[in-house]
Each structure stands twice: as structure tokens, then as C-alpha cells.
Amino acid sequence: MSDRTMARQVLLFIWFLSLSSVLGQVSYSIPEEMAKGSLVGNIAQDLGLDLKRLKSGKARIYTGDSVEYIELNKERGVLLIKERIDREALCGQTTPCALHLQITLENPMEFYSVTVEVLDVNDNAPVFAVKEIKFDIIESSLTGAKFVLERAVDDDVGLNGVQSYSLQPVDHFVLKTQDMPDGTKNVEMILQKPLDREKQEHFSLLLTAVDGGDPQMSGTIPITITVEDANDNAPVCFLPVYKTSVAENSPKGTILTTVQASDADQGQNGRVEYYIYKSQGSTSDLFEIDKNEGVLRLSGETDYERVKHFQIDVQARDPGRHSDTCKVIVDIIDVNDNKPVINIMSKPSALSEDLKSGTVVTMLNVQDSDSGENGKVQCSINDNIPFTLTSTTSNFFSLVTDGDLDRERESGYNISVTCADEGVPSLSSSVILSLHISDVNDNAPVFEKSSYEASVQENNTPGLSIFTVRARDADFNQNARVSYILEDSSVNGVPVSSLVSVSADSGVIHAVRSFDYEQIKDLQFRVKAQDGGSPPLSSNVSVKITIQDQNDNAPQVLYPVQSGASVVAEIVPRSADVGYLVTKVVAVDVDSGQNAWLSYKLQKATDRALFEVGSQNGEIRTVRQVTDKDAVKQRLTVVVEDNGQPSRSATVNVNVAVADSFPEVLSEFTDFPHDKDYNDNLTFYLVLALAVVSFLFIVSIIAILSVKCYRWRRERIFYKSGANLPVIPYYPPLYADVGGTGTLKQVFNYDICGTTDSRKSDLKFVRPCSQSIISLDNDGTQTLTHIQEHEKISRNTDNQQKPPSADWRFTQNQRPGPSGAAGTPEVAVGTGPWPNPPTEAEQLQALMAAANEVSEATNTLGPGTMGLSTRYNPQFTLQHVPDYRQNVYIPGSTATLTSNQQQPQQALPPPQAAIAAAAAQPEPPKAAQTPANKKKSTKKEKK
Numbered sequence: 001m002s003d004r005t006m007a008r009q010v011l012l013f014i015w016f017l018s019l020s021s022v023l024g025q026v027s028y029s030i031p032e033e034m035a036k037g038s039l040v041g042n043i044a045q046d047l048g049l050d051l052k053r054l055k056s057g058k059a060r061i062y063t064g065d066s067v068e069y070i071e072l073n074k075e076r077g078v079l080l081i082k083e084r085i086d087r088e089a090l091c092g093q094t095t096p097c098a099l100h101l102q103i104t105l106e107n108p109m110e111f112y113s114v115t116v117e118v119l120d121v122n123d124n125a126p127v128f129a130v131k132e133i134k135f136d137i138i139e140s141s142l143t144g145a146k147f148v149l150e151r152a153v154d155d156d157v158g159l160n161g162v163q164s165y166s167l168q169p170v171d172h173f174v175l176k177t178q179d180m181p182d183g184t185k186n187v188e189m190i191l192q193k194p195l196d197r198e199k200q201e202h203f204s205l206l207l208t209a210v211d212g213g214d215p216q217m218s219g220t221i222p223i224t225i226t227v228e229d230a231n232d233n234a235p236v237c238f239l240p241v242y243k244t245s246v247a248e249n250s251p252k253g254t255i256l257t258t259v260q261a262s263d264a265d266q267g268q269n270g271r272v273e274y275y276i277y278k279s280q281g282s283t284s285d286l287f288e289i290d291k292n293e294g295v296l297r298l299s300g301e302t303d304y305e306r307v308k309h310f311q312i313d314v315q316a317r318d319p320g321r322h323s324d325t326c327k328v329i330v331d332i333i334d335v336n337d338n339k340p341v342i343n344i345m346s347k348p349s350a351l352s353e354d355l356k357s358g359t360v361v362t363m364l365n366v367q368d369s370d371s372g373e374n375g376k377v378q379c380s381i382n383d384n385i386p387f388t389l390t391s392t393t394s395n396f397f398s399l400v401t402d403g404d405l406d407r408e409r410e411s412g413y414n415i416s417v418t419c420a421d422e423g424v425p426s427l428s429s430s431v432i433l434s435l436h437i438s439d440v441n442d443n444a445p446v447f448e449k450s451s452y453e454a455s456v457q458e459n460n461t462p463g464l465s466i467f468t469v470r471a472r473d474a475d476f477n478q479n480a481r482v483s484y485i486l487e488d489s490s491v492n493g494v495p496v497s498s499l500v501s502v503s504a505d506s507g508v509i510h511a512v513r514s515f516d517y518e519q520i521k522d523l524q525f526r527v528k529a530q531d532g533g534s535p536p537l538s539s540n541v542s543v544k545i546t547i548q549d550q551n552d553n554a555p556q557v558l559y560p561v562q563s564g565a566s567v568v569a570e571i572v573p574r575s576a577d578v579g580y581l582v583t584k585v586v587a588v589d590v591d592s593g594q595n596a597w598l599s600y601k602l603q604k605a606t607d608r609a610l611f612e613v614g615s616q617n618g619e620i621r622t623v624r625q626v627t628d629k630d631a632v633k634q635r636l637t638v639v640v641e642d643n644g645q646p647s648r649s650a651t652v653n654v655n656v657a658v659a660d661s662f663p664e665v666l667s668e669f670t671d672f673p674h675d676k677d678y679n680d681n682l683t684f685y686l687v688l689a690l691a692v693v694s695f696l697f698i699v700s701i702i703a704i705l706s707v708k709c710y711r712w713r714r715e716r717i718f719y720k721s722g723a724n725l726p727v728i729p730y731y732p733p734l735y736a737d738v739g740g741t742g743t744l745k746q747v748f749n750y751d752i753c754g755t756t757d758s759r760k761s762d763l764k765f766v767r768p769c770s771q772s773i774i775s776l777d778n779d780g781t782q783t784l785t786h787i788q789e790h791e792k793i794s795r796n797t798d799n800q801q802k803p804p805s806a807d808w809r810f811t812q813n814q815r816p817g818p819s820g821a822a823g824t825p826e827v828a829v830g831t832g833p834w835p836n837p838p839t840e841a842e843q844l845q846a847l848m849a850a851a852n853e854v855s856e857a858t859n860t861l862g863p864g865t866m867g868l869s870t871r872y873n874p875q876f877t878l879q880h881v882p883d884y885r886q887n888v889y890i891p892g893s894t895a896t897l898t899s900n901q902q903q904p905q906q907a908l909p910p911p912q913a914a915i916a917a918a919a920a921q922p923e924p925p926k927a928a929q930t931p932a933n934k935k936k937s938t939k940k941e942k943k
Contacts, residue, residue, distance in 0.1 A: 027115040028079070032087040033123060037080055040070060040116060043103065044077025047112055051077050057105030062345050064367065070101060070116060079114070087118045088155040095120075095157050102365070104346050109360040109398065111345070122160040122213025126152035128221040129278045133207065135189075135223065136321045139197040140230025147173075147189040148315070148325055150278075152209030152219050163212035167205055167223075175207075182311060186325075189223070197227040231320025233264040235272045238326075242314075244296075245331040248304040256287070259294040261316030261324055269320050277313030277325060287312055287330070296328055304334040305369035336374035336423025341367045342431045350438040353407040361387065362433065364397045366419045374423035382416045389417065399433070407437040408474045439476035441533025447471045447541040454509075455546040458517040466500070466545060469507045471529035481532040482507075487540060489525050496525045500545070509543070517549040518590045551595040551644020557652040559586040569655035572634075574626045582611065585618035585652055587640040597643035603651065604637040611656070613638055620654060630658050 028041040044051060053059075054074045061072050061079075071082035091097030101114040128150050135147055154161045165187050167175035172193045178186040187207075203225035210218040237259065244257040263270040274294040276287060286300035287310070296312065310330040317323035347362040368375040379397050381389050386403030399415070413435045420428035447469065454467040473480040484507040489496045500523065501510050509527075523545040530538035560570075560583065570583045589596040600618040605611055610630060612623045620636065634656035641649040 025113050025115060027117065029117040029119055030081075030085075031119045032085050032121050034081050034085065036082065036084065040079035040081060042076075042078050043072065043114065047103075049077065051075070053105065057107060057110070058346075059103060059105050060346075062102045062104055062111075062343070062365065063099070064343055064365065069099060072103065079116075085118055087120050088124060090118060092155075093157060102345070104363065106346055106348070109346065109363055111363065111396075120157050120160050122156055122211060122215075122217060124155040124160075125217035126154040126162045126209035126211055126219035128152050128207075128209070128219060130221070133221055133223040135225045136228045137191070137195060137225055138228045138230040138232065138320050139195045140232045141191055141195060142232065143191055143194055145191040145234075145322075146176075147191070148323060149175075149187040149189050149207055149223070150221060151184065151187055152221075154209075154211050154219075156211060156213065159212040161211055162209050164210050166208045166210065168208070169205065172203065173205060173225075195227045201227050203227075228320065231265060231269040231318065231322060233269070233318070234320075234322030235261040235263040235316040235318050235324045237261045237314075237316055237324050240326050242296075242326065242328040243331070244328065245333050246298060246302065247333040248302050248335050249337055250298055250302065252299055252301075254298040256296045256298060256330055257328060259289065259296060259314045259316070259326060259328060261294070261326070263318045263322070265318060265320070269318055272316050272318055275315045275317060277315050286310070289314060302332050304332045304371070305338060308332050334371045334374060336370050336421065336425070336427060338369040338374075339427045339429040340377045340419040340421055341369075342379075342417060342419055342429060343367070344431070344433070347433065347435075350436045351401075351405060352438050352440060353405045354440045354442070355401055355405055357386075357401050357403060359401045361399045361401060361435065363392075364399070364417065366395050366397065368421050370421065370423060374421055376422040377419050378422070379417060379419040381418070385413055385415060387413070387415060405437055407439050407476065408443060410437065411476075412436045439479050441475055441479040441531060441535075441537060443474040443479075443531075444537035444539045445471035445473045445482045445529035445531055446539060447529060449541070451541060452543045453546070454544075455548050456511065456515065457548045458515045458550050459552055460511050460514055462511060462513050464511045466509045466511060469502070469509065469527050469529075469541060469543065471507070471539065471541075473531045475531065475533065479531055479533040482529050483532065485528045485530060485538075487526040487528050491523050491525070492520060496523065499523060500525070502527055509545075515547045517547045517592065518553065520547055522546045549592045549595055551591055551642060551646070551648055553590045553595075554648040555587045555589045555598055555640040555642055555650045557585065557587045557640060557650055559584070560652065560654055562652060569657040570620075571657045571659060572622065572626060573660050574628065574630075574658060575660070576622055576626050578622055578624055580622040580626075582620040582622065582656055583654060585613070585620065585638050585640065585654070587618065587650065587652075589642050591642065591644065595642055595644035599641050599643070601639050601641070602636060603639045604635075606631060606634045606636070610634065611636055620656075626658055632657055632659050634658060 026041070026043065026046050030038075030040055043049075044054060051074070054072075054077055059072060059074055061068070061070060063070070067083060069081070069083045069085050070079050072078075073080055085099075087097050090099075097118045097120070099116040099118065101116065102111050103114060104111040130150055133150050137145075137147070149165075152162050152165070162185065165175055165177055165185070167173060167189065170192075172191060172195065173189045174192050176188045176190050178188065180186050189205075203223075205223040205225065206220055207223055208218055208220045210216055238261065242257050242259060246254060246256055259274055261272050261274070263272050273291050274289050275291070276289050286298065286302060287296060288299040289296045294314070294316075296314070309332060312328040312330065313325055314328055315323050315325050343365040345363040345365050351361060364379070366377045366379060368377050377395065379389055379391075381387060381399070386401060386405060388400050388402040390398050390400055392398050397417075399417075413433075415433040415435060416430055417433060418428055418430040420426050448471070452467070452469055456464065456466050469484065471482050471484075473482055483504045484502045485504070486497055486500070486502045491499060497512070499512055499515075499520075501512050502508070503510070507527075507529075524542065526540045526542050528538050528540040530536050572580065572582055585600055587598055587600075589598055598618075599615050600613045601615060602608065602611065602613045607630060610622060610624060610626070611620055611634070613620050613636075618638070618640070620638070636654040636656060638652050638654060639649050640652065641647050
């Protein structure tokens with residue numbers, strides 16, 4: 001293609017663009033035969049659309065043709081050549097040749113019209129319909145005689161069509177062209193020299209047809225001329241143009257018109273014959289003419305939608321080959337013979353059920369090839385559906401929602417669209433639109449029952465399937481997928497999730513653990529059903545599971561209580577009559593119903609003929625008179641059975657003493673055998689005792705630390721006022737009792753140095769004291785075996801000892817009484833009040849007792865120590881200080897005067913306790929002893 005042609009096409013393209021903007025449409029011009037993928041135009045820019053809009057709107061091209069020549073590139077927003085375009089195959093001789101496209105967008109529905117004009121390219125050379133032209137020309141033909149030549153056919157149009165003809169050689173004939181009203185050229189060969197058959201009988205010429213394309217293309221056809229004898233008059237048509245019309249689809253043989261021509265010659269040379277001049281197209285296949293009469297008939301089928309009119313060239317020729325040409329124009333009359341064609345431009349795959357009313361669902365394009373009233377179309381849809389059909393523009397219809405959609409009521413619609421034209425008779429066509437309604441999660445699950453009740457026997461296997469709850473959801477797919485969830489709650493303070501579980505998929509309720517009817521009689525909880533929608537919807541239902549009792553508990557005997565530590569016996573006097581009530585066995589069964597019905601029977605007895613047991617009430621009665629021959633010791637074994645299946649039982653042993661006096665019973669039952677029944681709660685009591693001991697230990701540690709802190713503070717106070725104390729202070733609670741009764745194996749002499757400052761007091765063995773206040777001299781001068789240990793303890797206690805507390809008090813049982821006071825039945829000896837200050841002798845007694853206690857504590861105690869190891873253990877405290885005013889010590893003697901000779905001597909404490917008693921401050925008195933403690937103390941004293 002030359003630069004000039006390209007520039008011309010570019011200018012034409014710009015003109016079309018400017019025209020489209022004025023008309024509100026987009027038009028493009030492209031040359032034919034463009035390669036695939038060639039750019040047609042930037043449709044996004046020209047329509048003012050965003051590329052994102054093309055993608056989100058699912059833009060596509062609708063042409064209505066079977067072959068799509070143009071495609072849309074949504075990524076670039078341009079139109080590209082999809083298939084090679086041949087203008088001649090597409091439009092033939094019709095000009096201009098254009099493709100009409102519609103671009104549709106969804107969400108919202110939009111469409112645009114696009115016109116693409118296909119420009120002709122000179123790609124076809126002129127072609128003649130026949131291979132050779134022959135003429136028989138009479139030699140008498142006059143100069144200027146005309147001979148019509150075959151016209152060349154060029155499929156191109158405009159300048160690319162046939163522009164000129166040339167004839168070679170031009171000795172006798174010249175070429176003349178004449179423009180016809182329809183734009184074609186009539187080619188005639190004119191005789192310019194007379195013919196002389198005798199000189200030249202045949203002529204061979206070459207006719208060339210040239211188009212106006214660049215480069216030019218041409219076609220040739222040979223012309224053979226035979227010179228005949230003279231026939232000097234040519235036929236002449238009556239009319240140059242004949243017009244007629246015929247309805248489309250008229251039957252073959254329909255007469256259209258009659259062509260007439262006359263020839264001035266006479267005879268055979270004046271006979272005129274009629275021929276249809278062959279030209280482009282298939283006109284010769286549709287029409288025929290009577291050779292002799294000139295009657296033009298229809299020989300094929302016509303279609304108004306394909307060709308609306310025909311031009312037929314009829315040649316009138318005499319035997320001398322003289323001819324004349326006339327035209328016959330045949331107009332085709334439209335008949336309503338085409339049904340409307342319904343094309344679905346866009347249809348969604350599914351419609352959401354929450355779609356709003358008035359939403360465009362799809363668009364339809366309806367085409368009717370007929371014209372006038374026959375091409376006017378009206379469309380309708382079936383009734384009783386929530387849709388309506390509206391007309392937007394010519395031949396375009398929109399299907400719009402006209403109500404609420406509910407998938408649960410109607411999951412889809414088959415909409416019949418019927419389009420009919422206005423012809424007579426009217427023709428119609430229909431199409432079925434199948435629209436699927438997509439689900440929206442607008443329905444919550446619904447349980448099959450308003451509440452569920454079930455039962456399960458106790459002692460079930462963990463994981464047992466109890467029953468199933470079911471819920472239905474009217475939605476579809478994921479929105480109808482129901483999951484079951486156990487709601488949080490508690491049963492008797494226990495989370496329900498630890499008792500039962502529910503399968504999320506199937507709704508099967510399982511027992512998490514084994515149930516015990518005696519603990520839980522029934523379970524009440526709620527199960528929630530939740531669908532898989534977003535957001536999910538749910539509903540709940542109450543569930544009650546009743547636990548059924550099983551006979552899994554044996555009867556329990558409440559009375560008589562079985563104990564291996566003591567013997568319990570029922571006394572029956574020998575004077576008892578028949579039916580005397582000995583005792584009653586009382587038993588219970590924690591089961592329920594018949595599992596708890598108890599019966600009693602006597603299993604074993606020392607004398608079965610003497611006692612009987614009531615089967616219902618468990619009463620043990622005598623069945624005969626008691627005699628002297630009956631043994632004192634009677635042992636009965638009673639069996640208690642329940643009424644369960646299988647039955648469970650318990651036994652109880654009843655000891656019966658047949659005697660009239662208690663001493664008789666006591667003497668007989670001292671060696672009565674006991675059953676050693678272990679307490680089932682032994683472990684519990686052991687753990688409880690361990691916990692109590694641990695707690696007391698911790699409390700003791702805290703108390704000791706508190707006392708230490710308290711003594712340190714009091715010591716500080718004592719130092720400030722220590723200068724005013726007397727030379728011989730009174731320390732009754734700081735010293736232990738030392739008995740000079742000869743109960744100790746050895747006697748030791750000690751030197752004791754006591755000062756007002758407790759930390760400077762010193763206890764020495766066989767060592768003179770420079771600051772001695774009172775010296776105790778005993779006969780024994782033996783060396784103390786553990787003197788180093790005592791000295792070490794003494795040094796430690798010197799650092800820890802504090803002054804005596806003025807608030808110190810004895811407990812009621814340990815409070816000393818007045819010197820020499822005698823005990824009365826109301827007041828025990830040594831337990832009376834002490835209102836008067838101590839005498840000098842009593843102070844001396846306290847110091848001597850401390851010295852002797854330290855001396856004698858290191859020796860092994862003899863039999864007269866009265867349980868020293870048991871009463872004075874390492875945990876000895878100041879509460880065990882004896883009553884020093886009970887014993888009066890005489891200086892220079894080891895004898896002790898005791899006010900109460902009945903009371904045993906107090907045992908001496910161990911060395912550590914004695915040292916502590918001499919050095920430490922007294923602690924506050926403890927609580928009064930319990931009877932249990934008193935019993936232990938009494939037993940130890942007996943030992």
C-alpha cells in the first residue's frame with residue numbers, strides 16, 4: 001500500500017472519529033485484510049471507561065454473527081482483529097461496509113454501540129465472466145456500428161474497481177465506454193473502418209480492463225470477430241429500462257415482465273432473439289427469459305432480506321449479431337416470512353435471593369429481518385413470577401426483578417420469553433431463560449422437637465451414645481450445614497461438659513463419664529444448633545436426661561455400729577419373756593425403688609432357737625423363754641439383703657449377753673473376740689492428721705520467732721532499769737524441782753553465780769566463783785560427764801536469756817499454792833492462789849532446786865523418777881515447771897518437806913530443759929488440756 005493511500009485512510013479514520021463524537025457513538029475505520037491482533041482502537045479511552053470497570057463489569061462484545069472478527073482486550077481496553085476480514089466476502093458490492101458491535105457491561109448493566117467500517121483494499125483484479133468474446137459481423141456493417149463487449153467484474157469498490165478499458169489493436173475497431181446510471185460502465189466496440197470479408201475474414205482483438213488501485217491490476221479477454229454477410233440493421237428495444245416487482249418467496253415460473261425490441265430488417269435478418277446478459281452475481285440463476293418472446297420469468301427463490309432489488313440486462317439480437325441492450329429492474333416486495341431472533345446478550349449464572357426489586361437480571365436483543373410492520377417486535381414473559389420485561393431501546397429488552405426472591409420457596413425459574421412481530425400473520429419465537437437462585441443464610445436451624453428427653457442407666461460405659469438431636473436448616477449447601485454445640489452450664493456445681501458431649505456433625509449425645517444415680521438423678525442442659533453461614537444463625541433446645549437406678553450399692557448397717565476397738569453387747573435378762581426385743585438392726589440402701597427394699601434374716605447364731613430376726617423391720621427378739629442353761633455370750637450374724645437384681649447384701653455381728661448383772665457381763669466379755677474391721681476412711685484420717693501436724697509445726701515456728709523478738713525487746717527494757725533490782729531476785733518460774741529424796745543415783749556439787757543480769761549468770765562445776773551469791777555444797781565431788789556441753793549451752797543461754805516477765809502466770813492446774821497449805825476436796829494441793837510474795841526460804845529453795853536439777857539431769861534416772869523420760873521430753877516448756885512451794889528445802893540438807901505426801905514427786909526435766917528453765921523467760925500459759933490429753937498423761941504416769 002502506497003503512502004498516499006495510507007494517508008487517505010488515516011484522514012478518513014480521523015473523520016469517522018470526529019463524527020462519532022458528535023453522534024454519541026464510537027466509530028472506527030480499518031482496511032480489510034489486516035493481520036490478526038492488529039489494533040482497531042482504544043475503546044476504553046474513547047468511551048471514557050476505566051480498565052477496572054471493564055474487568056468488574058465482565059465486558060464483552062456482542063455482534064450477533066457466527067464469525068467474530070473483532071475481540072476486546074480487557075487488560076488494555078482496546079479492540080483487536082480476531083479474524084481476517086475480507087470486505088468482499090462480508091459486504092460484496094455494498095458500500096460502505098461496516099461491522100456493528102455492542103459492548104455490554106454488568107453490575108450495573110450497560111451497553112455501547114460501536115461501528116467499525118471496513119475500507120476496501122485493491123486485492124482483486126478485474127475478471128471477465130466469459131473466457132472469450134465472439135462476434136459475427138456482417139461485412140455491410142457501417143462505420144460507427146456498435147458492438148457491446150463483456151464488462152469486467154472487480155469485487156473491489158470505489159477507486160479500486162474497474163476504471164478503464166483498452167482494446168488492441170485498433171485498426172478497424174475502437175473502444176468506447178459509457179457511464180451508466182447505476183455507476184457501471186457500458187463498454188462498446190465501434191467499427192471505424194468498413195469490413196471486407198474478402199480481405200480479412202477473422203479478427204483477433206484483446207480487451208483489457210484496468211482498475212484504479214495502487215498498484216493497478218488488470219484483466220484481459222480475447223475477442224474473435226468473424227465477418228459475415230451483410231445485415232445492416234440492428235434490433236432496437238422499445239424501452240431502455242423496464243421496471244417490475246415481485247413478492248419474495250414467489251414460486252418459480254412467476255412472470256415478471258416482457259421485453260420487446262424491433263429490427264428494421266426483414267426476413268431472417270429481422271428476427272430478434274432475447275438473451276439475459278451475464279453480469280456479476282447470480283442473476284442468471286434467479287431469472288430466465290423466453291428467447292423468442294422476451295418474457296422474463298422467475299427461475300429461483302428470492303429473499304428480501306438478502307437482496308432487495310435486481311438489475312437485469314437483456315440483449316435483443318438479430319441473426320446478424322446486431323443487438324441492442326435494455327435493463328429490467330426487479331424490486332423484491334417484503335413478506336413476513338422471518339421470525340424474530342432472540343439473542344441473550346448477558347445472563348448471570350445465579351441470582352442471590354436477597355436481590356433488590358428493580359435489578360436488571362439480563363438483557364435481550366431481538367432482531368427481525370423483515371421491514372416495516374413485519375419487523376416491529378413486541379416481547380412478553382409468563383405470569384406469576386417476580387420478574388418483568390422492559391424495553392430500553394429499539395430491539396433491546398431488559399429482564400428486571402419485580403418482587404422478592406426466596407430460594408426456600410422457589411430455587412429457580414424457567415422464564416419463557418416470547419417475541420412476536422406485527423406482520424400479518426404474526427410470527428413469533430420464544431426462548432427459555434433458566435435462572436438459578438443462590439442461597440443466602442436467612443434461615444436458622446430448627447430442631448425436630450421443642451425439647452428432648454431420654455434416659456440412661458447409671459454405671460454406664462464412658463462414651464456411651466445416649467440419643468441424637470437433629471435440626472434442619474432450610475438454606476442450602478454451607479448455609480444449611482448444621483453444627484451442634486453444648487452450651488455452658490452446670491449440674492450440681494459440675495460443668496455439664498464433663499458429664500456429656502455432643503457430636504458437632506451428627507448431634508449424637510455421648511456420656512463423658514459413668515453416671516451415679518445416687519449423685520445425679522437427672523441432667524438438664526441446652527444444645528445449640530448453628531449453621532455454617534456468615535454470619536451464622538443458631539437456635540437451641542432443652543435436653544433432659546434421666547439417670548435410671550441400678551442395684552450397685554449394698555445395704556449399709558447403721559446400728560449396731562461395728563467396731564474392732566471395743567465390744568458392744570446387748571444385755572438380755574434371764575427373766576426375759578418370749579418376744580423380748582433385744583435390739584434392732586437398722587440399715588439403709590442408697591439405691592432407690594425396689595433396689596432399696598431391705599429384708600433381714602438370721603445367718604448364724606450361737607443358739608438359733610433362742611433368737612429370731614424380723615424380715616422386714618430387723619428387730620431381734622427372743623423366740624423362747626431364756627433359761628439358766630443358755631450361754632452368757634451369744635453371737636448373732638444378721639444378713640441384710642436388698643430386692644435388686646442381682647441382690648446385694650451386708651452382714652452385721654450382734655453380741656448379746658444373757659445375764660442379770662453387769663459384773664457378770666464384764667467378766668465374760670473381757671476376752672470376747674473382736675472382728676478387726678478396717679475403717680474405709682483410714683487414709684482420709686491419716687492425711688488429715690498429717691495436715692494438722694504440719695500446720696501446728698508451722699504455727700510453732702512462727703510462735704517461737706515471735707517470742708524471740710519479744711524477749712529481745714524486753715531485754716532492752718530490762719537493761720535500762722536493771723540497776724535498781726535487789727541482790728537476790730525472785731525467779732520462781734525459772735527453776736525446776738530438784739528432789740533430795742535419794743531418787744538420783746549420784747549427787748554433784750555445783751557453783752552457781754547469779755547476778756541481776758541474766759546474761760552474766762554462770763553455772764560452773766567444781767570451780768570457785770568470785771561473784772557467788774549462794775553456794776550449794778554437796779557431798780559428791782564427781783566430775784560432770786557432759787560439762788563441756790553444759791558450758792556451751794550455758795553460754796548460748798546467756799546470750800538469749802531475758803529478765804522475767806511481770807505478766808507471767810501459771811495455768812489454773814499449775815498455779816502454786818501457799819506454803820504448807822493443805823489440799824481440800826474443793827481445792828487441790830498446790831493449786832490455790834499465791835497472793836503473798838515469796839519468803840526468803842522459798843527463794844533459797846528455788847536456787848537450790850536449779851543447781852540440783854542441772855547436776856542430776858546428766859545421770860541415768862532410777863526407778864523412782866516417775867516417768868521422767870515421758871513427761872520431760874525435748875519439747876518441754878516452762879508450763880511444766882513444778883510447784884516449788886510444795887517442797888521446802890532446808891539448807892545444808894538434801895531432805896525435802898512435801899506438803900502433799902499423796903502426790904508423786906515431779907520428775908526432773910532433761911538438762912536442756914533445766915538450762916532453759918534457768919535462762920529463758922516463761923511463755924504465756926497454754927490452753928487447758930483436753931480430756932484426751934488428760935488420758936494420755938494418766939496412762940504415761942501409770943507406766
